[in-house]
Amino acid sequence: MGKLVVIWRLATKDLFHAKTRTMLTVTVIAAATATLTLGLALSGATSDPYAHTRAATAGPDVMVQSNVPANGKEAPTAAPPDLIALEHAPGVVGYSGPYPVATPSLVANGHTVASQAGGFVVEGREQTRALVDQPKVLEGTWVRPGAVVVESTYATELGVVPGDSIMLDGHSFRVAGVAVTAAWPSVNWPGILWLTEADARSLATPKYPLSYLLNLKLTNPAAATAFANAHSTNNLSAFSWQQISHQDARGIELEQEALVIGTWLLSMLAIACIAVLVAGRMAEQARRSGLLKAVGGTPRLVAAVLLTGHLLVAFVGALIGLAVGWLVVPVLSKPNDGLIGSPGAPTLSGATVAVVMAVAIGIAAVSTFRPARRAARMSTVAALADAPRSPRRRPVIVALSRWLPAPLLLGARLVARRPRRLLLAVASTAVTVATVVAVLAFWQGNSVSGVPGGLTNPVVMAVSNVLVVVTVVLVILAAVNAAFMAWATVLETRHSCAVARAFGATPEQVTFGLSAAQVLPSAIGALAGVPAGIGFYHLAKHGGAFVSPSVLSLAATLVATLLVIAALTAIPAALAGRRPVSEVLQSEVA
Amino acid sequence: MTNPARVLVRAHQLRKDYGHGEALVRAVDDVDLEVVNGEALAVMGPSGCGKSTLLHLLGGLDRPTSGELWLGKRRIDQLSEQALAELRRQDVGFVFQAFHLMEELTAQENVELPALLAGRSPRQARRRARQILDQVGLADRGGHLPSALSGGQRQRVAIARALVNEPRLILADEPTGNLDSAATLGVLQLFETLHAGGLTLVIVTHDERIAATADRLVTMRDGTLVDETGLVGGTARRG
Structure with missing residues (x-):
C-alpha cells in the first residue's frame, strides 16, 4: 500500500510540476481519441433520417425507370x-x-x-x-x-x-x-x-x-x-429502397472512412509525439530517477512512477476525447437537406468507450515503455551525475559530414546520434505531407468530376470538411511534434553543442546545426509523403482515373512544410545556442 | 612593470556576478591579472573560490559583469558571441577536468573537430590531428573511442584537441583532477614540453606538482587574487 502511495504521489507531483508538457500530452491524446470516437460513433448515423423520410412520404419499396x-x-x-x-x-x-x-x-x-x-x-x-x-x-x-x-x-x-x-x-x-x-x-x-x-x-x-x-x-x-x-x-432500371438508403448513407460512410483513416494517422503521430515528449522528459529526469534509486527505490518502482504518470495522462486525454467526440457527432451526422428527422443521440456504446480507452492507454504505454525501462536500468551513479545517454557511433556519417560546412557537419552528426528519433521525424513529416497531398488530390479529383452547372456536391463538401478538420489537427500535431523533437534534441545534445562551442562553433552554427538535425530527416519524410499521399488517395477511392495535385501545389506543400519545421525547430535551437557554454559544461561535472 | 608588448592576457578590475539582490554571488571580484607570452601561470585556491569562473572568462566562455579583458591588443570582454567563438577557435585551447570528449567520435575525430570548425579541409584536419596525436604519444590510439582509453589517454586526447588549431593560449581547468598518479605524471610532462615550446599556459589546479612546474602561481580566495608567487629561478615574489 505504501508503495502505491509513493508511486501515486511521485507521478502526480511530476505531472503538476511539468504542467505545460502534461497539458500538451493530454491535448495530443485527446485529439487522437476524439477523432477515433467520431469515426466509431458515426456508424449508421443516417439510417434514422432516411426511415423518417420514407415513412413521411410513403416512400416506394422499388422505383423503376424506363430507359x-x-x-x-x-x-x-x-x-x-x-x-x-x-x-x-x-x-x-x-x-x-x-x-x-x-x-x-x-x-x-x-x-x-x-x-x-x-x-x-x-x-x-x-x-x-x-x-x-x-x-x-x-x-x-x-x-x-x-x-x-x-x-x-x-x-x-x-x-x-x-x-x-x-x-x-x-x-x-x-x-x-x-x-x-x-x-x-x-x-x-x-x-x-x-x-x-x-x-x-x-x-x-x-x-x-x-x-x-x-x-x-x-x-x-x-x-x-x-x-x-x-x-x-x-429497358428498365430498378432501385430498391435499401439501395437508395445506402446512397444517402454514403456521405456519412465517406466521412467515417476519412475519420477512421485520419484516426490511425493521428494515432501514429500521437505515438511519435508522446515518445518524443517522454524521451525529452527522461533527459531532464535522469537525476530524479537516480535520487529515487539512491533512497531505496527499485528499478521497478522508477519504471512504475513513469508509466503511472503517462497512463494517468492518457486516461484524462481519452475522457476529454470521448466527450469532444460525443459532442461533435451530431454536427457531422446531421442529415442533409434531403432528409427529415434528426439522427438521434450519437451512439457512444460501451464498446466504443472501451476501444477509445484502449487506444489512448496503448499509445501511452507503447511510447513510455522503452524510456521507463531505460530509466529503471540506468546506473544510479550515472543517473545522479545526470550524464547524457551515450549516443551510437555512426562512422559513415561522421566521415561524410567532415566534407560539409560546419553547421551541416554539426547537424548531420546530431541526426546520426539518435536513429529512432530520426525515424520518428521522417515518419511524422511523411504522414503529415501524405495527408495534405491526399486532400489536395481529393480536391483535384472532385473539382474535375464536379456536379454539372458549377454546383457543389454535398457529399464532396461534407467529406472535404472532415478531411480539412483531420488535416488541420494532423498539421498542428506534426508541428507540436517537430518542436518537441527539437527540444528533446537540444536537451540531449547540450553537452556536445557546448563542447563544440568551447572549441569555436558560433551560436549561429549550433542553432543552424540543431535546426538542420530536424529539417534534414523532415525533408526525406516530406519527399516520401508525396507519392504516399497520392497512393493513399487512390487506395481510398478504390480505383478510377489517376489524379495528382498540380506540381505547383506539391512544391508549395514541400517548401511550406520545411519552412514551418525550420522555424519551429529554430526556436529551441536558438535558445540552446544562447545558454552560456560554461554553465552547461559545469553542470555536466557538478 | 611588465613590457606591454609581451602581455598576452590582461584583466583589469574583472568581476563576475551570479544572481541578483540577496542571492547575488560574486564569483570573481575585481581581479587584476597579466599573463605574458610564453608564461605558465598556475591558479590555485579552495573549491568554489572562482578559479574556474576566472578561467572561463579569460577564454571567452563566459562574459564578465564588469571590468576589462584583453587578449594581446584586442579587448575581448565586449565581443559578440560570434567574435568570441572565432577567438576560441583560433587563439584559445581548453582542457577540462572532465575531458569533455564526444563519446561517439574516435580520438582522432575528436581532435579533428576544432580544425574542421576552423575551416580546414578534411584532409588537412586529419593530417594535423595525426601529427598532434603523435606529439602527445597517442599515434596508435587515434581510432579508439574515448570509452576504450584510460583517463590519462583521454586527457591527452583533450590536450591534443586544444592544440590542433595552434592557439596562443591554453587554459586548463584541473587537468589532472580525474587522473591517477601515473597519468598525472604523463600530463605534467606534456605540459612541460608545451611550455618549453613557448606556449602560454594558464592552469587551474589543486595539484602542487602541476603548480610547481609553472613560472608563476596565483592563489584565489572568495573571488579575489590573494597571493602571487614567482617561481622562476626559485625567487618568490609576493604580490
Whole structure:
C-alpha cells in the first residue's frame, strides 16, 4: 500500500510540476481519441433520417425507370408496356405512376445546368396525393400548372426558395415549394424537380424524349433489392429502397472512412509525439530517477512512477476525447437537406468507450515503455551525475559530414546520434505531407468530376470538411511534434553543442546545426509523403482515373512544410545556442 | 612593470556576478591579472573560490559583469558571441577536468573537430590531428573511442584537441583532477614540453606538482587574487 502511495504521489507531483508538457500530452491524446470516437460513433448515423423520410412520404419499396431509347429508335409517346406490366407483378401491392420524366436545360440563380448531362431530372406528377411516394413539402405548396417544386438538397445547391423563378428550356416556372422524397437518393445523384404531368410532357423534344417512372409497394419490402435486380432489364432500371438508403448513407460512410483513416494517422503521430515528449522528459529526469534509486527505490518502482504518470495522462486525454467526440457527432451526422428527422443521440456504446480507452492507454504505454525501462536500468551513479545517454557511433556519417560546412557537419552528426528519433521525424513529416497531398488530390479529383452547372456536391463538401478538420489537427500535431523533437534534441545534445562551442562553433552554427538535425530527416519524410499521399488517395477511392495535385501545389506543400519545421525547430535551437557554454559544461561535472 | 608588448592576457578590475539582490554571488571580484607570452601561470585556491569562473572568462566562455579583458591588443570582454567563438577557435585551447570528449567520435575525430570548425579541409584536419596525436604519444590510439582509453589517454586526447588549431593560449581547468598518479605524471610532462615550446599556459589546479612546474602561481580566495608567487629561478615574489 505504501508503495502505491509513493508511486501515486511521485507521478502526480511530476505531472503538476511539468504542467505545460502534461497539458500538451493530454491535448495530443485527446485529439487522437476524439477523432477515433467520431469515426466509431458515426456508424449508421443516417439510417434514422432516411426511415423518417420514407415513412413521411410513403416512400416506394422499388422505383423503376424506363430507359430512353438508344439513337435511331423511335421514342415512346406513352409508358412502355413492360413498365406498366410491373404494376401487377407478383409481390406488388400498390403503385404510383408511371410518371413522365423530362430532361430539359435549367437556368436558375446564375447557374445553367443541362439535364442531359446528368445534372437533374424533371418528374411530372398529379396535383392530388399519390398513394406511393408523395414528396413531403417542407416549404410552400405542391405542384400546380406553371409552378415547380424543387427537391430540398437541390434547392439549397441552386439557392432557390419558394417565390423565385427558374427557366426550363426557356420557359419560366415559379418555385411553388421545396420538398423531400425517399424515392431518390438526396445526395450524389441528379437533382429532382416536380412539375404537373402536362408541364413535364411539354418539355419533351424529339432529341430529348420522355422516360417514365413507376413507384412500387411490395408485400415483402425486405426483399426489395432482389425484386429490383430481377426486374432490371435493358429497358428498365430498378432501385430498391435499401439501395437508395445506402446512397444517402454514403456521405456519412465517406466521412467515417476519412475519420477512421485520419484516426490511425493521428494515432501514429500521437505515438511519435508522446515518445518524443517522454524521451525529452527522461533527459531532464535522469537525476530524479537516480535520487529515487539512491533512497531505496527499485528499478521497478522508477519504471512504475513513469508509466503511472503517462497512463494517468492518457486516461484524462481519452475522457476529454470521448466527450469532444460525443459532442461533435451530431454536427457531422446531421442529415442533409434531403432528409427529415434528426439522427438521434450519437451512439457512444460501451464498446466504443472501451476501444477509445484502449487506444489512448496503448499509445501511452507503447511510447513510455522503452524510456521507463531505460530509466529503471540506468546506473544510479550515472543517473545522479545526470550524464547524457551515450549516443551510437555512426562512422559513415561522421566521415561524410567532415566534407560539409560546419553547421551541416554539426547537424548531420546530431541526426546520426539518435536513429529512432530520426525515424520518428521522417515518419511524422511523411504522414503529415501524405495527408495534405491526399486532400489536395481529393480536391483535384472532385473539382474535375464536379456536379454539372458549377454546383457543389454535398457529399464532396461534407467529406472535404472532415478531411480539412483531420488535416488541420494532423498539421498542428506534426508541428507540436517537430518542436518537441527539437527540444528533446537540444536537451540531449547540450553537452556536445557546448563542447563544440568551447572549441569555436558560433551560436549561429549550433542553432543552424540543431535546426538542420530536424529539417534534414523532415525533408526525406516530406519527399516520401508525396507519392504516399497520392497512393493513399487512390487506395481510398478504390480505383478510377489517376489524379495528382498540380506540381505547383506539391512544391508549395514541400517548401511550406520545411519552412514551418525550420522555424519551429529554430526556436529551441536558438535558445540552446544562447545558454552560456560554461554553465552547461559545469553542470555536466557538478 | 611588465613590457606591454609581451602581455598576452590582461584583466583589469574583472568581476563576475551570479544572481541578483540577496542571492547575488560574486564569483570573481575585481581581479587584476597579466599573463605574458610564453608564461605558465598556475591558479590555485579552495573549491568554489572562482578559479574556474576566472578561467572561463579569460577564454571567452563566459562574459564578465564588469571590468576589462584583453587578449594581446584586442579587448575581448565586449565581443559578440560570434567574435568570441572565432577567438576560441583560433587563439584559445581548453582542457577540462572532465575531458569533455564526444563519446561517439574516435580520438582522432575528436581532435579533428576544432580544425574542421576552423575551416580546414578534411584532409588537412586529419593530417594535423595525426601529427598532434603523435606529439602527445597517442599515434596508435587515434581510432579508439574515448570509452576504450584510460583517463590519462583521454586527457591527452583533450590536450591534443586544444592544440590542433595552434592557439596562443591554453587554459586548463584541473587537468589532472580525474587522473591517477601515473597519468598525472604523463600530463605534467606534456605540459612541460608545451611550455618549453613557448606556449602560454594558464592552469587551474589543486595539484602542487602541476603548480610547481609553472613560472608563476596565483592563489584565489572568495573571488579575489590573494597571493602571487614567482617561481622562476626559485625567487618568490609576493604580490
